[in-house]
Amino acid sequence: MAITFQSFKTTLGNMVASAQGACPSLLDLNVGSPGRAMLEAVAGLGLWFQFIALQILSRTRLATSIGSDVDSFVQDFGLTREAGTAATGTVAFTSFTPASQSATIAVGTTVKTASNLVYDVVEDSTNAVWSAADGAYVRPAGTASITLPVQCGTTGSTGNVAAGAICLLGTAVAGIDTVTNTAALTNGSDGETDAALRTRFVAYINSRSKATIAAIENAVTDVSADLVYQVVENVDTSGATLPGNVVVFVDDGSGDVSDSVIDEVYTAVDAVRPAAVSIQVVRPTVVRPAVTMTVTVGSTGTLATVETTISTNIATYLNGLAIGDAASYSRLIQIAYAADASVTNVTGVTLAGGTVDLPAITGTAYRAGTVSFG
Structure with a gap:
C-alpha cells in the first residue's frame, strides 16, 4: 500500500482549507488564534503518525529495509550477509645471487607496501615450487625468482593496489632480496551491500x-x-x-x-x-595476456602517473571478466583514453601480441598480465 506523505505546511494548509470550507461563517485562523493553535497541534500529531508509518514500512518489507533490518529480515530465512573479502594475488620473490643458495619461504611470510599494508604468503599446493615435505615454498639454487600467492591481512578494497606497490619484505627471508607484484591486485571487496543482498535473497528463495x-x-x-x-x-x-x-x-x-x-x-x-x-x-584455465601500448600525454599530465593508472585500470578490467568471457581489444584503447584527460594519443596497442579480441572459451578466464609501454 502506498502512502502519500505531506509536510507540516501542506498538512496545516489542507486542514485550514477544510475547516473554512465546512463553516458557513468566516473562521479566525490567523497565527496566534485558538483555532490555529488546535489545527497546528493536530498537524503535528499527523507528522508523528506519518513517521511511525514510515518506520513500520521500512522494517517490514525487504525492499525498503536498510542495514541491520535487511540482515534480520533475511536471517529469518537462513541467509546471512557476505562479509568483505581480502585482496589476493601473486608476488615475485627474487634473489640477486640465486646461484649461491636456495631459499625457503614459509606460509605466513609477510610482504608489504610502502604505506605498510601487509600481505601474507598463503598455501597453494598446485604451485610448482611448493614442497609438501617442507610445508613451504622453495626457491631452488640457480632460480632467480619464484612467484607465490599472497593475501592481504586487511579485509576490504583497501587491499587493492597497483602493480609494483608491494615492494618490501615484512619477514626477513635468507636468499630473498626483493619482492614485487607484477600485476595489480583488484579483487578485495568491502562486503555485500544492501542492494546485492536483496538480489541474492531472491535467487536464494527461488x-x-x-x-x-x-x-x-x-x-x-x-x-x-x-x-x-x-x-x-x-x-x-x-x-x-x-x-x-x-x-x-x-x-x-x-x-x-x-x-x-x-x-x-x-x-x-x-x-x-x-x-x-x-x-x-x-x-578455470587462466590466461594472462600481455598488453602493450604507447601513450602520449599533454603538458598537464605526468606520463609515469598516467601509465600507472592505465595499468591498474586494465588489470581491473581483465580481473573483472567472467569465466568464459571474451577480452575486448578496443576496450584497452578506451581504458587508456579514459585514464586521464591529459592523454592525447594511444598507439601501438596489442593484446596478447595481436590487435583482435581474445575469444570466449568455456572454462577460460582472462586475468591481468603484464602491461608494457613503448
Missing part, C-alpha cells in the same frame, strides 16, 4: 528445493558473493561429453583461487546437487 543450475549458482554465491563462476553441464573439465556431470569453474578475480575456497564451493554445491549427478569444482 532456488530452494530445486536441483537446477540456478540452485548450483546460488550455492556458489553463498560461499562468497565476490566469486566468479561458470557452470557447465554434461561435460568433464576438458570439455569432453560426460552425461550427468556438472563442472563448476570458480575464481575470485585473482586467477589463483585458494584450495580452501574450492573445498567450500564443493561442499556447498554438493548439498544442492540431485542424486546420481557428479560434480567437479575446479579452477
